[in-house]
Amino acid sequence: MAKIIIRVPATSANVGSGMDSIGIAFHLYYTVIVEEATEKWQVNHALGSGIPNDENNLMVQTILKVDPTIHPHQLTVISDVPIAHGLGSSTTAVVAGILIANALGELNLSVADEINLGAKLEGHAENVSAALLGNMTISTFDGEQAKVVNAQMPKVEALFYIRPDGISEVDSRKKLPETIDYQTAVRASSLTNVFVGLVCQGKWDEAVPLVEDDQLHEPYRKDLVPELDVIREKAHELGIYGTYLSGAGPTIATFGEHTKLVELRMALQKLNLNGSLRILTVDQEGATVRGE
Structure with a gap:
């Protein structure tokens, strides 16, 4: 494949009293195009000067935490998810990083594996699970393993x-x-x-x-x-x-x-x-x- 395209939905969490437990995915997306291999990580985006363009980018850090052997690539990010606004912007980068590592490293991670990795990085599982599964998720995380229920929602x-x-x-x-x-x-x-x-x-x-x-x-x-x-x-x-x-x-x-x-x-x-x-x-x- 010449390119890999990752799309991750925004998430809304802490629904009601479901603190760090209930998350819902919405039609607002963080999209990453994984392009050619390069000498150094390059993340192209228009998200502002506060978001790194190199290996310090949260998405790249996540990739390397999942598999430190992955060779650098050029990544292009197109995102409608506002940063630090309670819509899971950091989660979209973390989930994208896990999915990129899984694809480039040919790791064959299950969705449960991906949720556990994301939960360990974030400290809770509701945003990660909702972003990966869609709809509404109800989760609990003990620091090692997440247990998740994916609830089908009406088209609200x-x-x-x-x-x-x-x-x-x-x-x-x-x-x-x-x-x-x-x-x-x-x-x-x-x-x-x-x-x-x-x-x-x-x-x-x-x-x-x-x-x-x-x-x-x-x-x-x-x-x-x-x-x-x-x-x-x-x-x-x-x-x-x-x-x-x-x-x-x-x-x-x-x-x-x-x-x-x-x-x-x-x-x-x-x-x-x-x-x-x-x-x-x-x-x-x-x-x-x-x-x-």
């Missing part, structure tokens, strides 16, 4: 409010408490269990309002994203119940029917919020690898 859409300024996951995690009380833990667990159960039964309309009652991260991060309450209130006025903080923020997602989401987008545009608004559908395929 979400309106994403994407602020121009990002939030680093490190800064966002500093907002989280070291401990929570027992009753809060029980409440969070029950909400997540029922949400997952309803999704697996195909009862999406009953499931989606539960994403608004997060107990584990939204209460501590809300001050970083003041638009969250504004968007949720406006959605409720339109009868839409499905707004949550995506990942570590600052992106906010609202699930709903297309016509309702168009109404919500128009209403939010009138508020002149400092961000972009995009309606995206759930990706049901996951990451792909093809040759040319």
Whole structure:
């Protein structure tokens, strides 16, 4: 094959109280074209000066962690996934790196192997598993092995409010408490269990309002994203119940029917919020690898 083309979907994590556990893939993509072998790694992209073009690039670092013997190549990245915005931008690079290493090194990794590698690199499995499998994934990771359930979702859409300024996951995690009380833990667990159960039964309309009652991260991060309450209130006025903080923020997602989401987008545009608004559908395929 003269070229290998990798496509990885963006992911939205921490859905409801599914902290570091529930992830959903969306139609927003990080695409990498693996081109000719070179003397040194060269990563061509238009993602800004903060993203390295050489072996220090996260994708290249991932390739070499999976297989240090892989020869350098020229890689061209075309990405619509905003960096540090709670849509899995680092995960797309990590997953692409794993898939490139698997292809160039002829490693014959299984999807389970790829998920475990990604989880070890990221510390949790929900973004990696959702990016690789598509749809919604529910995962747990003990530091060595990830266990993942891939739940088929209906063809739902979400309106994403994407602020121009990002939030680093490190800064966002500093907002989280070291401990929570027992009753809060029980409440969070029950909400997540029922949400997952309803999704697996195909009862999406009953499931989606539960994403608004997060107990584990939204209460501590809300001050970083003041638009969250504004968007949720406006959605409720339109009868839409499905707004949550995506990942570590600052992106906010609202699930709903297309016509309702168009109404919500128009209403939010009138508020002149400092961000972009995009309606995206759930990706049901996951990451792909093809040759040319």
